[in-house]
Amino acid sequence: MNRMTTRRPRRIGSALALAALVAAWPLAGTAKPVRGEPATAVTPKPTPPIAITHRLATEPALGQPVEVILSIAAEGEMTGVNLRFDADDPLAMIDPVDSLGIGTLRAGEGADVAVTVLPLLDRTHYLSVTVTAVVDGMPQTRSIAVPIRLPGSELPQSDDEAAGDAEEGLHSFGAVETVR
Amino acid sequence: MVRMAQMKPEVGRAVAIVACLLVAGCGGGGGGSPAPAPPGPAPAPVPGPGQVAISGQVTYDFVPHWISSPFGLDYSQTEQRSARLVTVEFVDGGTVLASTQTDVNGDYSLIVDADRSGFVRVRAESVRTGTPGWDFRVVDNTDGNALYTLDGAVASSGTTNSERDLHADSGWTNTGYGNERAAAPFAILDTIYEGAAFLVTADPAIDFPPLSIHWSPDNRPVFGADGNPNPETGEIGTSLYSVNATIGTNGIYLLGAENQDTEEYDRHVILHEFAHYLEREFARSDSIGGPHALTDRLDMRVAFSEGWATAFAALALGNPDYRDSQGSLQQFAFRFNTESAGSNSARGWYSEQSVLELIYDLVDSGSEPNDGLIYPFAGVWGAMTGAVATTPALTSIFPFYDAIKSAHPGDGPLLDQLAAGQSIDSVTGDFGAGETNDAGGPDVVPVYTAIAVGATVNVCSSDDYTSPVTGSTNKLASRRYLRFTPQAAGSVTITVRATSIPSGEFADPDFWIHRAGPVAVAEGAPTAACQDVGGGAWMPGDCLEAATVSLPSEEHVLEVYEWTNTNAGDDEEYPPIGRTCFDVTVEQP
Numbered sequence: 068m069n070r071m072t073t074r075r076p077r078r079i080g081s082a083l084a085l086a087a088l089v090a091a092w093p094l095a096g097t098a099k100p101v102r103g104e105p106a107t108a109v110t111p112k113p114t115p116p117i118a119i120t121h122r123l124a125t126e127p128a129l130g131q132p133v134e135v136i137l138s139i140a141a142e143g144e145m146t147g148v149n150l151r152f153d154a155d156d157p158l159a160m161i162d163p164v165d166s167l168g169i170g171t172l173r174a175g176e177g178a179d180v181a182v183t184v185l186p187l188l189d190r191t192h193y194l195s196v197t198v199t200a201v202v203d204g205m206p207q208t209r210s211i212a213v214p215i216r217l218p219g220s221e222l223p224q225s226d227d228e229a230a231g232d233a234e235e236g237l238h239s240f241g242a243v244e245t246v247r
Numbered sequence: 248m249v250r251m252a253q254m255k256p257e258v259g260r261a262v263a264i265v266a267c268l269l270v271a272g273c274g275g276g277g278g279g280s281p282a283p284a285p286p287g288p289a290p291a292p293v294p295g296p297g298q299v300a301i302s303g304q305v306t307y308d309f310v311p312h313w314i315s316s317p318f319g320l321d322y323s324q325t326e327q328r329s330a331r332l333v334t335v336e337f338v339d340g341g342t343v344l345a346s347t348q349t350d351v352n353g354d355y356s357l358i359v360d361a362d363r364s365g366f367v368r369v370r371a372e373s374v375r376t377g378t379p380g381w382d383f384r385v386v387d388n389t390d391g392n393a394l395y396t397l398d399g400a401v402a403s404s405g406t407t408n409s410e411r412d413l414h415a416d417s418g419w420t421n422t423g424y425g426n427e428r429a430a431a432p433f434a435i436l437d438t439i440y441e442g443a444a445f446l447v448t449a450d451p452a453i454d455f456p457p458l459s460i461h462w463s464p465d466n467r468p469v470f471g472a473d474g475n476p477n478p479e480t481g482e483i484g485t486s487l488y489s490v491n492a493t494i495g496t497n498g499i500y501l502l503g504a505e506n507q508d509t510e511e512y513d514r515h516v517i518l519h520e521f522a523h524y525l526e527r528e529f530a531r532s533d534s535i536g537g538p539h540a541l542t543d544r545l546d547m548r549v550a551f552s553e554g555w556a557t558a559f560a561a562l563a564l565g566n567p568d569y570r571d572s573q574g575s576l577q578q579f580a581f582r583f584n585t586e587s588a589g590s591n592s593a594r595g596w597y598s599e600q601s602v603l604e605l606i607y608d609l610v611d612s613g614s615e616p617n618d619g620l621i622y623p624f625a626g627v628w629g630a631m632t633g634a635v636a637t638t639p640a641l642t643s644i645f646p647f648y649d650a651i652k653s654a655h656p657g658d659g660p661l662l663d664q665l666a667a668g669q670s671i672d673s674v675t676g677d678f679g680a681g682e683t684n685d686a687g688g689p690d691v692v693p694v695y696t697a698i699a700v701g702a703t704v705n706v707c708s709s710d711d712y713t714s715p716v717t718g719s720t721n722k723l724a725s726r727r728y729l730r731f732t733p734q735a736a737g738s739v740t741i742t743v744r745a746t747s748i749p750s751g752e753f754a755d756p757d758f759w760i761h762r763a764g765p766v767a768v769a770e771g772a773p774t775a776a777c778q779d780v781g782g783g784a785w786m787p788g789d790c791l792e793a794a795t796v797s798l799p800s801e802e803h804v805l806e807v808y809e810w811t812n813t814n815a816g817d818d819e820e821y822p823p824i825g826r827t828c829f830d831v832t833v834e835q836p
Contacts (some may be wrong), residue, residue: 078808209581242414
């Protein structure tokens with residue numbers, strides 16, 4: 068069994084303390100098991116061979132910085148580990164960084180990365196994190212999104228509106244049309 | 248408590264398969280036997296007096312993957328592909344004046360009244376009645392499951408025949424999706440069509456139940472606040488197949504969030520989920536689902552279901568190079584080769600990689616070591632819809648492979664050699680009797696423990712195979728399997744009593760009863776006496792689960808587990824407690 072034996076905290080953004088871990092979320096990609104339910108509920112696609120979890124250091128609040136702690140773990144050796152960040156507008160990253168190189172993680176090792184974001188609207192925001200690494204000799208990628216949920220905020224609704232036929236419900240796109 | 252359970256360089260080959268479907272006398276691409284030719288749309292009708300023909304071609308943008316690093320989507324190579332067998336209408340306001348379907352070239356022809364105002368609408372649906380038949384639709388789960396359409400401009404039908412070509416643009420504007428992603432629903436639908444067409448070669452009379460594929464640019468790799476997929480908000484967690492009224496899912500759900508994870512051009516991902524639909528509708532799956540990775544040692548039901556799904560995708564596309572584009576600008580990818588996915592040591596009957604390679608190798612024409620077999624896909628499909636669907640055992644590689652071996656008795660040594668290449672023993676029967684691959688643990692084999700009525704056996708549940716990538720909810724040895732047959736139809740009392748619990752913990756034994764599908768579940772919470780670990784009189788045996796159910800005198804499978812060992816490792820209330828053993832008894836009056 069591989070266990071994370073080494074944690075190497077890394078930090079970018081503001082210098083909030085890492086100790087105040089007040090929130091924890093399920094492993095990314097894990098649906099909540101339902102007791103007594105036939106467990107054919109969710110059959111997802113294969114998960115890339117990169118372990119990444121996330122936590123928020125504080126409960127998100129409008130206009131208040133919130134630190135996102137990302138934990139990367141290596142089941143086998145991973146080289147060239149790199150993180151890229153995309154903050155959905157209007158989520159702002161404090162001391163923004165496009166990417167961060169971690170280098171090599173040997174089997175069982177882990178690394179923590181902290182970034183600080185600033186929610187600017189009373190809604191759920193998303194921080195996209197893309198981890199790339201060479202695993203078992205192959206370049207691999209795992210992308211996750213970290214939800215920043217403000218208490219009581221509405222979940223985001225689609226910006227797209229169904230057009231046309233109200234009875235059936237259609238979502239219409241415009242065609243590139245060539246008439247001859 | 249007891250309650251009854253309610254019950255991707257693939258283009259050339261793909262085009263060849265579809266062309267075969269529409270040409271009488273063409274042989275089956277993967278099935279070996281000639282496939283009847285399902286007719287395409289009727290020949291273009293001739294306009295009558297006062298009518299005109301509006302014809303044209305429907306196309307969509309397809310974005311291929313980079314051939315080399317970074318392996319994700321390569322927008323510079325975007326190509327136009329035909330939207331095959333999709334519904335095309337001429338619409339005036341809310342009234343459909345004429346309807347038809349594109350052919351395999353994306354061509355259509357509509358007859359409408361002359362001088363009639365209207366527009367051409369392409370619906371993201373493919374409907375075919377007859378044999379084979381299907382009804383596939385791509386809808387927006389964040390917009391009331393509205394059907395995606397592609398609409399042309401309003402114009403007069405004129406007084407002479409005319410041509411209107413409609414194209415669905417990817418929406419890519421060099422640095423992002425600056426325009427609406429009209430191509431996505433049609434790219435998804437075309438991949439589904441390709442999977443269906445492949446299956447028709449193996450099962451020409453197949454009638455597919457209706458399937459909705461849900462996609463939205465707001466479908467994100469984040470689960471809802473309650474930890475489950477939330478189709479309405481787009482927080483679906485991952486791309487998945489699910490039919491579950493409790494969480495409001497019904498079909499395939501595909502990610503679409505830009506810079507996070509999009510699937511419209513990830514054909515293996517789409518057909519992986521399509522294969523789960525096929526498995527549910529035509530075969531049987533006892534899989535408990537959940538996150539999974541190639542290197543995992545999984546519950547055997549999960550391993551088989553996921554291995555089947557990936558193998559089907561690769562076979563249908565004729566392409567073993569699985570690609571799942573992800574991340575910034577969709578430029579990166581998770582990838583593996585279904586013929587040889589690296590130095591993964593997690594091989595065996597509990598490995599999705601072993602299952603997918605085994606199924607793929609049965610059909611492909613590869614020449615890897617141990618792979619000297621080429622069977623028609625129809626044989627694989629026959630095992631899925633036959634033995635796997637009806638086995639009294641749980642769905643796993645064992646009933647599938649036993650069916651394949653039974654169908655090819657002369658190939659026994661070659662089939663055993665192929666299985667041995669995946670560290671699966673040359674066992675026969677649906678229950679894997681005699682399998683010795685124990686994954687290095689004490690609680691893995693036998694795969695099933697036989698238990699006679701009136702007897703007691705001891706089995707242990709563990710969380711030894713928790714994965715740092717995919718967690719602990721569906722891994723090997725958390726759930727243990729027993730098989731029993733009541734001596735007579737009637738009441739059967741099952742008791743699962745803890746005998747060994749990690750120090751300082753209390754146990755929560757639970758069980759399911761299966762008979763070619765789930766029959767009953769006993770998942771009571773631990774009693775106060777069980778939870779009183781520090782009490783002077785406390786014994787492990789205080790923690791038990793018991794239930795009496797009425798069963799026929801047929802073979803049943805009993806699934807026994809320590810409940811916490813099926814929870815997530817970071818479960819705040821009840822994380823896995825580790826190796827816990829139980830005495831199991833089956834009694835009849």
